[in-house]
Amino acid sequence: MAAITCESVTKTFKETPVLHDITMEVEENTIFGVLGPDGSGKTTLLRLLTGLLKPTSGSLHLFDTDVSKDTVHALQGVGCLVGEPAFYRNFTAEENLHLFADLLGADADEVVQSCGITFQNTLVKYLTYTQKKQLAIATALLGNPRLLLLDEPVSNLDAAVRSQVKNLLQSEAEKETTIFFTTSNLHDIKDLAAHALILKEGEPTACGPVKTLDLNTLEVNT
Amino acid sequence: MNLLNLLKFEIKKLFKQKIAYIALTLAILLSIIHFLLNFVNRPADAYSGFNVLLDNLQIHTVVLFTLPIIAILMAVWSVSEEFSTGTIRTLMTKPVKRENIIVSKLLALLLYMCFVSYTIMGVSFLLGLRWGYGEGVISFVPSLLLMYFEYILGTMVLVAFTFVVASFTTNTVVTALISLGFHRVFLVLEFFTQVQKFTFSYHVSNSVQLLMARSIDFRQAYQSLAVVLIYILAFLLLASTLWDRRDITT
Numbered sequence: 422m423a424a425i426t427c428e429s430v431t432k433t434f435k436e437t438p439v440l441h442d443i444t445m446e447v448e449e450n451t452i453f454g455v456l457g458p459d460g461s462g463k464t465t466l467l468r469l470l471t472g473l474l475k476p477t478s479g480s481l482h483l484f485d486t487d488v489s490k491d492t493v494h495a496l497q498g499v500g501c502l503v504g505e506p507a508f509y510r511n512f513t514a515e516e517n518l519h520l521f522a523d524l525l526g527a528d529a530d531e532v533v534q535s536c537g538i539t540f541q542n543t544l545v546k547y548l549t550y551t552q553k554k555q556l557a558i559a560t561a562l563l564g565n566p567r568l569l570l571l572d573e574p575v576s577n578l579d580a581a582v583r584s585q586v587k588n589l590l591q592s593e594a595e596k597e598t599t600i601f602f603t604t605s606n607l608h609d610i611k612d613l614a615a616h617a618l619i620l621k622e623g624e625p626t627a628c629g630p631v632k633t634l635d636l637n638t639l640e641v642n643t
Numbered sequence: 644m645n646l647l648n649l650l651k652f653e654i655k656k657l658f659k660q661k662i663a664y665i666a667l668t669l670a671i672l673l674s675i676i677h678f679l680l681n682f683v684n685r686p687a688d689a690y691s692g693f694n695v696l697l698d699n700l701q702i703h704t705v706v707l708f709t710l711p712i713i714a715i716l717m718a719v720w721s722v723s724e725e726f727s728t729g730t731i732r733t734l735m736t737k738p739v740k741r742e743n744i745i746v747s748k749l750l751a752l753l754l755y756m757c758f759v760s761y762t763i764m765g766v767s768f769l770l771g772l773r774w775g776y777g778e779g780v781i782s783f784v785p786s787l788l789l790m791y792f793e794y795i796l797g798t799m800v801l802v803a804f805t806f807v808v809a810s811f812t813t814n815t816v817v818t819a820l821i822s823l824g825f826h827r828v829f830l831v832l833e834f835f836t837q838v839q840k841f842t843f844s845y846h847v848s849n850s851v852q853l854l855m856a857r858s859i860d861f862r863q864a865y866q867s868l869a870v871v872l873i874y875i876l877a878f879l880l881l882a883s884t885l886w887d888r889r890d891i892t893t
Binding site: 459 | 652656728736
């Protein structure tokens with residue numbers, strides 16, 4: 422069964438096309454990367470997959486469930502990080518995690534350990550960007566999801582944390598979690614992804630196994 | 644993911660905010676000031692009994708004017724803050740029904756408003772017992788609890804309306820001003836006999852007056868309660884429909 426299916430997905434904002442005719446399929450237990458420069462529609466695609474946006478035309482399915490028609494069912498067992506990490510500022514990192522863990526009936530302590538979170542007692546408003554992103558990834562991992570939808574999970578992170586997050590994603594993939602992530606960095610695709618979709622100005626320019634794609638000809642933020 | 648989990652989630656968030664305690668403190672202070680003014684200006688012969696009790700319990704001033712403002716501001720914070728900080732995105736990417744988010748926010752605010760209102764009532768009551776009320780006051784307590792609850796339900800109409808406004812705009816100030824304006828418009832409409840029966844605020848006042856009269860016409864009381872509940876449900880339905888169709892772009 423495909424973890425993600427997009428069929429002719431188009432999204433326009435006030436008649437401005439942001440994504441045009443995206444068709445792709447992501448198999449289970451794989452790491453799939455979407456590569457493209459800023460403004461290429463990567464985050465919009467992720468927002469569509471998580472039901473935050475409705476497609477102008479076309480359909481998106483997560484494990485055979487139409488996201489637009491039944492978002493709640495489609496997001497069962499799916500961990501998400503979309504856009505900039507956002508948390509409740511007056512709560513500590515751990516309180517935020519527990520807040521969402523209680524909501525999902527998941528164990529927060531487990532992800533605190535696996536994500537190497539050492540700032541659990543710090544209020545979110547005092548966290549650095551890297552720490553917020555780590556916390557967002559930890560939140561996405563709550564409840565052992567079978568699919569992770571991650572928007573630029575390793576972008577703008579400190580070098581050490583960047584490598585730690587990459588290792589974490591690889592170990593999640595080994596546990597048969599499907600990972601779908603976006604990036605504007607070619608190295609992330611080379612390091613992590615088995616399959617990739619290349620987006621440029623909202624249009625897919627290439628899609629397939631990373632080994633078969635001519636990534637060196639791409640002009641993105643390498 | 645059930646509504647109860649979401650309700651717990653909303654309550655934890657609500658009671659973690661400074662604004663929740665600032666509003667409570669403000670309401671208590673106003674209630675004490677109002678009591679002191681009533682006590683200082685008390686009529687020589689008439690300072691006992693049910694009417695005085697009502698005056699001192701601020702049914703007409705603190706409750707009538709302060710609670711709606713607190714309810715609207717808390718509702719604005721509850722929704723607009725989530726949109727402006729992006730936390731709504733974090734929440735909505737969990738398997739949660741959007742209508743359940745709205746309902747849980749309304750229920751959390753209902754509990755909060757009960758907490759604020761009955762705290763005001765408790766403070767006033769203690770002050771009154773010490774410095775003012777005559778004998779037999781305790782027998783009015785059930786009626787008072789119901790009166791306050793009628794006002795709390797009235798504020799829930801404003802909360803639900805604020806959710807509708809928040810589905811159009813993420814601007815906190817605009818949302819608050821529109822909701823406060825809506826409340827004022829209904830207070831004005833109450834004066835026109837042709838339309839007053841269609842306003843929720845008239846039915847809130849009507850229910851309270853029935854309880855004050857202590858000879859309750861249950862048919863009228865139920866009618867008024869039904870009108871207030873219809874308002875709440877209608878606005879909730881509208882808000883959840885609008886939220887469901889809305890693109891979350893924050």
